[in-house]
Amino acid sequence: MQLNNCDNWGTERLGTKGEGQGVKSQAVLKEEGNESVDRPLLEVRGVERTFQVGGAPLHVLKSIRMELQPNQLVMLRGRSGSGKTTLLNCLGGLDTPSKGEIWFNGLPFHRMSDHERTLVRRNEIGFIFQAYALMPLLSARENVELSMRMAGIKKSLWKERVEYCLSLVGLEKRMHHRPFELSGGEQQRVAIAKAIAHRPKMLLADEPTAELDSAMSAQIMAVFQNIIRTEQVTICMTTHDPTILEVADHVYEMVDGKFL
Numbered sequence: 001m002q003l004n005n006c007d008n009w010g011t012e013r014l015g016t017k018g019e020g021q022g023v024k025s026q027a028v029l030k031e032e033g034n035e036s037v038d039r040p041l042l043e044v045r046g047v048e049r050t051f052q053v054g055g056a057p058l059h060v061l062k063s064i065r066m067e068l069q070p071n072q073l074v075m076l077r078g079r080s081g082s083g084k085t086t087l088l089n090c091l092g093g094l095d096t097p098s099k100g101e102i103w104f105n106g107l108p109f110h111r112m113s114d115h116e117r118t119l120v121r122r123n124e125i126g127f128i129f130q131a132y133a134l135m136p137l138l139s140a141r142e143n144v145e146l147s148m149r150m151a152g153i154k155k156s157l158w159k160e161r162v163e164y165c166l167s168l169v170g171l172e173k174r175m176h177h178r179p180f181e182l183s184g185g186e187q188q189r190v191a192i193a194k195a196i197a198h199r200p201k202m203l204l205a206d207e208p209t210a211e212l213d214s215a216m217s218a219q220i221m222a223v224f225q226n227i228i229r230t231e232q233v234t235i236c237m238t239t240h241d242p243t244i245l246e247v248a249d250h251v252y253e254m255v256d257g258k259f260l
């Protein structure tokens, strides 16, 4: 199953980084001398997700425990139906666990309202989908601008940041191309530029290489490694592809809703 397309979340500005009501960002906690700043970027403790299907419970996630440290590339590997997308949805605050805790950047996602999670997600998390999720009538540049508009970033800052993000993914010469004028790998690189334009701390990618051949997949993984270094971002991605696992800092192997 694929992640929801975040472009449908609306465009109003809901606050600046870490401005969620009743919750404090890592930066604020640090200023206050709170020891929690040593926490990982993301901590998952005892997470379960159960759906009611035809009146019976379907236990999709079972006792999940994981950590994402800053500037890591972490992969979730598992067969179709093992629960990878369900977990990614919970990590990104698109879904809430039935049980357990998810701490993102010191914030208790599992206790926050939808509105609070939306604020954090818009400002601090980027999403990349298998099917690129680009607007077909907009150029590469306009697609990246769109995500800055959605994050409420001042228009005067767009030009420099958009050009920088497109150059990071090696597409500075394709800025004016629309998606249908780009290869699959190039479209996915525009999607990456779009996902990092608002400077998220965490990128979640659901099968980002599934539609690509091995050479293009390798390019995407090189781009991921580059942006972890230059943008100080943590990436968590799902994959079926065993050939790309070697570039991961950590691989979680998922079987039937549990980690091996």
Ligand SMILES: Nc1ncnc2c1ncn2[C@@H]1O[C@H](COP(=O)(O)OP(=O)(O)OP(=O)(O)O)[C@@H](O)[C@H]1O
Residues within 6 Å of the ligand: 001, 002, 051, 052, 053, 058, 060, 078, 079, 080, 081, 082, 083, 084, 085, 086, 087
């Ligand atoms: N909203 C839902 N309601 C009921 N069942 C669901 C729901 N979302 C997911 N599931 C079920 O949970 C299981 C895991 O689905 P999920 O999409 O997380 O797997 P996946 O590992 O990402 O698979 P794939 O690699 O094919 O995308 C599946 O059996 C799916 O049918």
